[in-house]
Amino acid sequence: MTATKEATVSGATTVHSGRSWTANVFKARESGIVLALIVLVAFTATQNSRFLSGQSVRDILLGTAILAVLAVGQAIVMITRNIDLSVGSVLGLAAFAVGSLMRDNPGLPVIVAVLAGLGVGAVCGLLNGALVRFGQVPALVVTLGTLYAYRGVSYFWAGGQQINADKLPASFLDFGTASLLGVPWLVLIAVLVLVVAGIVLRSYPAGRELYAMGSSPQAAQLAGIRVGRNTTAAFLVSGALAGLAGVLFAARFGTVDAAAGTGYELNVVAAAVVGGVAVFGGSGSVWGAGLGALLLTVIGSALAVLDINQFWQQAIVGALILLAIGADRLVAVRVQKTLSRRSVSQKRDAHV
Amino acid sequence: MTRPRPGRAPLLEVRGVTKSFGAVAAVAGVSFGLHAGEAHALVGENGAGKSTIVKMLAGVHRPDDGTLLLDGTPVEFGSPADAKAAGIAVIYQEPTLFPDLSVAENIVMGRHPRKSLGRIDRTAIREEAERLFARLGVRIDPARPARGLSIADQQIVEIAKALSADARVLVMDEPTAALSRVEVDRLFTVARTLRQEGAAIMFISHRFEEITELCQRVTIMRDGKHVSTDLLEDLTVDDMVKRMVGRDLDALFPKQDVEPGAVVLEVEGLVREGVFRDISFSVRAGEIVAFAGLVGSGRSEVVQAVFGVDERDAGVVKVGGKKLKAHSSRAAMAAGMALVPEDRRQQGLIMDLSIERNVTLPRSRALAKLGFLTGASERREARRWTERLRTKYRRLADPVGTLSGGNQQKVVLAKWLAMAPKVLIVDEPTRGIDVGTKAEVHRLMSALAAEGVAIVMVSSELPEVLGMADRVLVMREGRLVAELPRADATEDAVMYAAMGQGAAA
Numbered sequence: 001m002t003a004t005k006e007a008t009v010s011g012a013t014t015v016h017s018g019r020s021w022t023a024n025v026f027k028a029r030e031s032g033i034v035l036a037l038i039v040l041v042a043f044t045a046t047q048n049s050r051f052l053s054g055q056s057v058r059d060i061l062l063g064t065a066i067l068a069v070l071a072v073g074q075a076i077v078m079i080t081r082n083i084d085l086s087v088g089s090v091l092g093l094a095a096f097a098v099g100s101l102m103r104d105n106p107g108l109p110v111i112v113a114v115l116a117g118l119g120v121g122a123v124c125g126l127l128n129g130a131l132v133r134f135g136q137v138p139a140l141v142v143t144l145g146t147l148y149a150y151r152g153v154s155y156f157w158a159g160g161q162q163i164n165a166d167k168l169p170a171s172f173l174d175f176g177t178a179s180l181l182g183v184p185w186l187v188l189i190a191v192l193v194l195v196v197a198g199i200v201l202r203s204y205p206a207g208r209e210l211y212a213m214g215s216s217p218q219a220a221q222l223a224g225i226r227v228g229r230n231t232t233a234a235f236l237v238s239g240a241l242a243g244l245a246g247v248l249f250a251a252r253f254g255t256v257d258a259a260a261g262t263g264y265e266l267n268v269v270a271a272a273v274v275g276g277v278a279v280f281g282g283s284g285s286v287w288g289a290g291l292g293a294l295l296l297t298v299i300g301s302a303l304a305v306l307d308i309n310q311f312w313q314q315a316i317v318g319a320l321i322l323l324a325i326g327a328d329r330l331v332a333v334r335v336q337k338t339l340s341r342r343s344v345s346q347k348r349d350a351h352v
Numbered sequence: 353m354t355r356p357r358p359g360r361a362p363l364l365e366v367r368g369v370t371k372s373f374g375a376v377a378a379v380a381g382v383s384f385g386l387h388a389g390e391a392h393a394l395v396g397e398n399g400a401g402k403s404t405i406v407k408m409l410a411g412v413h414r415p416d417d418g419t420l421l422l423d424g425t426p427v428e429f430g431s432p433a434d435a436k437a438a439g440i441a442v443i444y445q446e447p448t449l450f451p452d453l454s455v456a457e458n459i460v461m462g463r464h465p466r467k468s469l470g471r472i473d474r475t476a477i478r479e480e481a482e483r484l485f486a487r488l489g490v491r492i493d494p495a496r497p498a499r500g501l502s503i504a505d506q507q508i509v510e511i512a513k514a515l516s517a518d519a520r521v522l523v524m525d526e527p528t529a530a531l532s533r534v535e536v537d538r539l540f541t542v543a544r545t546l547r548q549e550g551a552a553i554m555f556i557s558h559r560f561e562e563i564t565e566l567c568q569r570v571t572i573m574r575d576g577k578h579v580s581t582d583l584l585e586d587l588t589v590d591d592m593v594k595r596m597v598g599r600d601l602d603a604l605f606p607k608q609d610v611e612p613g614a615v616v617l618e619v620e621g622l623v624r625e626g627v628f629r630d631i632s633f634s635v636r637a638g639e640i641v642a643f644a645g646l647v648g649s650g651r652s653e654v655v656q657a658v659f660g661v662d663e664r665d666a667g668v669v670k671v672g673g674k675k676l677k678a679h680s681s682r683a684a685m686a687a688g689m690a691l692v693p694e695d696r697r698q699q700g701l702i703m704d705l706s707i708e709r710n711v712t713l714p715r716s717r718a719l720a721k722l723g724f725l726t727g728a729s730e731r732r733e734a735r736r737w738t739e740r741l742r743t744k745y746r747r748l749a750d751p752v753g754t755l756s757g758g759n760q761q762k763v764v765l766a767k768w769l770a771m772a773p774k775v776l777i778v779d780e781p782t783r784g785i786d787v788g789t790k791a792e793v794h795r796l797m798s799a800l801a802a803e804g805v806a807i808v809m810v811s812s813e814l815p816e817v818l819g820m821a822d823r824v825l826v827m828r829e830g831r832l833v834a835e836l837p838r839a840d841a842t843e844d845a846v847m848y849a850a851m852g853q854g855a856a857a
Binding site for chain 2: 199203204205208209211212214215216218219220221222223224225226278282283
């Protein structure tokens, strides 16, 4: 076929621009959140200067730290096309466990409290992961079940009692308020978690496999990725981070009862979704989830400063989630259109 | 049986393997060997068990009975990772890419190159992708996400993936179904190089010319059983077809002469910006009109706009003299038009629904009695059409997703044929269909035309175009460049028109 040979010279398949589309989308998403933050902070500050006072900023950062640690774990699970609804209950259980531990053994160093929280969370997460993996039940259902189960364990254990700040050792409470070079410990820990998770997800095969699993579970299986093991690991990490968040919670508030962290799971999912983590897995970053946590905390704080009814906070969070999902759809449709139009107009292969 | 050359054991041997799904034995006691430096074709009708063999080699399925031997030692693959580690790379019938990840990352997934501290070496990944694409002679940006790639490009990424694994055994399950001739040539060049370097290749295709071009040995399967393994030079294509089908095949292009009736479909001045321009044609009752042209010349886009799946910027479509609303496939269907899409599995089936439901879906209203669907009428219809297409299935109530790839395609065809349309548009009617069913599809199209249906066919297979069409419309770069009546439609004439003067010189 002489004709075919001629065509080979110009026989390029689809040609595309050098920039990665997804990278651009994430950048757009993250800069959008930053922009919203700046506008919100600027507006609130003009209305009430107390909003930028040291104490107010401190409260926002401490609140963000706990939510961000949870959101990182949630993002890791969501990237694998799963969801962990039990994080609020795990936080509560870990907070109560660590509170009891420190109350009964006032001499223990803080690091033991942190490790204990991580341990309690990890066990809960491992159980979630095992149920999802071996039960072949959707994570939504499994973690909805464990949400109630773990909370039930907390109530059973606490039996209505509350751990108050005056019963906790000073060293533990200091941990909740002390800072290093002006940055509270809680914030440092949250940043550390973010950075480590961000690097692992971006630059280590284990992280990339999580994205692959969420992007196409079947393909991941065929590519030889150990989907079951990785799923369990993702839940384990999410649980452990929820446990860590429980320690931070106990240290910050000093008062822990069985209801600690009730309803947190929805804030956490909201933070991740607003931050650009796709509910259907495969895309998003922990940075986005962290920014989402910051935005939600700032909104809550701003509304309080502006003296606006708490009801609006929930309505605004809801609107933000819808906006985030709508923006994702819009971008996806646009990208799809551009790509298919290009491939139609540029493909000129010999094929009769 | 295999005839091993003296002193040369097969690199990978399949010995007496059996695999059943439920009560149906997909593969029963099949044995053959893949030799180093040899390309081995595996042929058989749809549902003969070829893909099941592939999945056992890939570690997806474990054989119920029998063994796989690598270098003469029995091996057991518990997972795809084991098969990969043993040096077996598989290109599946349907691309298995990660849509959210970059093309380059898709290629290296599972064995990322590392740099200091165990981190992923992104530069190395990009370079590897670029090197592989250069070897395959394609230009795909390694940094773009896999989402939105055409099927052909996805298949090329699959091939790059297999090449990057430095496999000793390369298994290709219908890799060429979505590829153009140029891309197939490139793939074969690469496959030959691998073969000369000592890899064993297993190749599955329904195109005999590709098999004779690439392979030295061929194993034929029928109904899950091993029929024969021979050197290809000892067999003719007719022998292969006979053994595959188990009977003599009637003519592949049973075109009946039909006196065309009144004009049924009229298309005037159809335009879609940047895709096609000035498309005007008409089809009479009883006529088969074929669209030929290069991939990307806009053939599929034209029929999609005619049917109303895609928008159009200008132009009129009339069925039986009545104008159709633009961009409304519902209006087109109400007017008696049916479109069998190119990508049938994605656009034509609901995988979790039963076979009978899928077949009768577009007609569920017509089949309903007093507004209720009765199982009996659905089943009767479904059975009639699936049997006519010789679809292999266990029960009509099984989900379509459980069928083999080729049989899924037959269900899509059955679905639209059961509608008894006035105008039937078929995009690539026999892509991925085995030779026995091909003849059956052709006979059906011919019979429908004889019943007075106006048929529009888009096809990349020239013999099919020439064998079936009353008229051939040739497209090039979004324009209709030639209209050839059956008598004038020769391979040369169609190619000449499709490529344009410059390329044919």
